[in-house]
Amino acid sequence: AQSVAQPEDQVNVAEGNPLTVKCTYSVSGNPYLFWYVQYPNRGLQFLLKYITGDNLVKGSYGFEAEFNKSQTSFHLKKPSALVSDSALYFCAVTPQRGSNYQLIWGAGTKLIIKP
Amino acid sequence: DGGITQSPKYLFRKEGQNVTLSCEQNLNHDAMYWYRQDPGQGLRLIYYSQIVNDFQKGDIAEGYSVSREKKESFPLTVTSAQKNPTAFYLCATAEGGGGYEQYFGPGTRLTVT
Numbered sequence: 001a002q003s004v005a006q007p008e009d010q011v012n013v014a015e016g017n018p019l020t021v022k023c024t025y026s027v028s029g030n031p032y033l034f035w036y037v038q039y040p041n042r043g044l045q046f047l048l049k050y051i052t053g054d055n056l057v058k059g060s061y062g063f064e065a066e067f068n069k070s071q072t073s074f075h076l077k078k079p080s081a082l083v084s085d086s087a088l089y090f091c092a093v094t095p096q097r098g099s100n101y102q103l104i105w106g107a108g109t110k111l112i113i114k115p
Numbered sequence: 116d117g118g119i120t121q122s123p124k125y126l127f128r129k130e131g132q133n134v135t136l137s138c139e140q141n142l143n144h145d146a147m148y149w150y151r152q153d154p155g156q157g158l159r160l161i162y163y164s165q166i167v168n169d170f171q172k173g174d175i176a177e178g179y180s181v182s183r184e185k186k187e188s189f190p191l192t193v194t195s196a197q198k199n200p201t202a203f204y205l206c207a208t209a210e211g212g213g214g215y216e217q218y219f220g221p222g223t224r225l226t227v228t
Contacts, residue, residue: 032214043119043205043219044158051214090157094213101146101165101212102173107157 002027004093006106013081013113021076021109023091030096033074034103035065038088047089050074061085081113118142119220121206126225128200136191136223138206147189148207148217151175158205164189165212193225200227 005024013019025031032051036044048059055067065076076089091106120139128134138147149161160173164183178197183189193200203224207217 034216036219041203041222041224043121043221044207044217046216046218049214049216096213101163101171101209102160103217105158 002093002095002104004091004104004106006089006091006109008109009107010110010112013111015083015113015115016080019078019081019085019111019113021089021091021111023074023076023106025072025074025091025093025104027093027095027104028097031093032096033065033067034092035059035063035074035076036090036092037061038090038108040087044090047076083113083115086111086113119206119208119218121204121220121223124221124223126223128225128227130227131195132227133195134193134200134225134227136193136204136206136225138189138191138220139187140189140206140208140220141187142208142218143186144208144210144218145186146209146211146215146217147183148209149173149179149181149189149191150205150207152203152205152222161191161204193227200225 003026034049035047038044050057050067058064088108090108092103094100122137148163150158159175162181164170180192205222206220209215209217
């Protein structure tokens, strides 16, 4: 079965330190990969995506993610965390084969940045 | 959230009543989606539509119904058959499938008592 795993329910980071939110996936063939962020009582906002090409993808608000095919991972990173980065982060994936309209979603990781 | 309107933001209903959640978009996107989010949980797909006058069931369609008569609109009806309807409902749109990212509305929080 195709799936996305976000192994950490919560990640705590001190402001100014680098942060990583982990995502691993299991899909048939090559994937399209996405990261979204959700602030309390709001809809999700798109951060970045991997389609093809360079394994390091840069997105909004200084976030980046690295696609690692051998480890089937797409971890979200930021060099220096801000308190305002505190939110819920979702990883999502869909197989490239076909015109697949459904995303497979991870359960989400709560990121807490402490001053 | 720009370009996608969900109304109302909060909705209260009595058990046994059907309720319709609105989703309107001005992004000219073909694809539209309805998700349900429960506290502390991820997203679960209820229905999606790739094009006008066509829609498909998602993972948890039971107790819900949709229509897609116009490109801009994708209303979701929560029927009395839905056993646990209290949740946060999110509408999303996309230019298409595959590598296109989804854009989300602000959500409607439905409480049924």
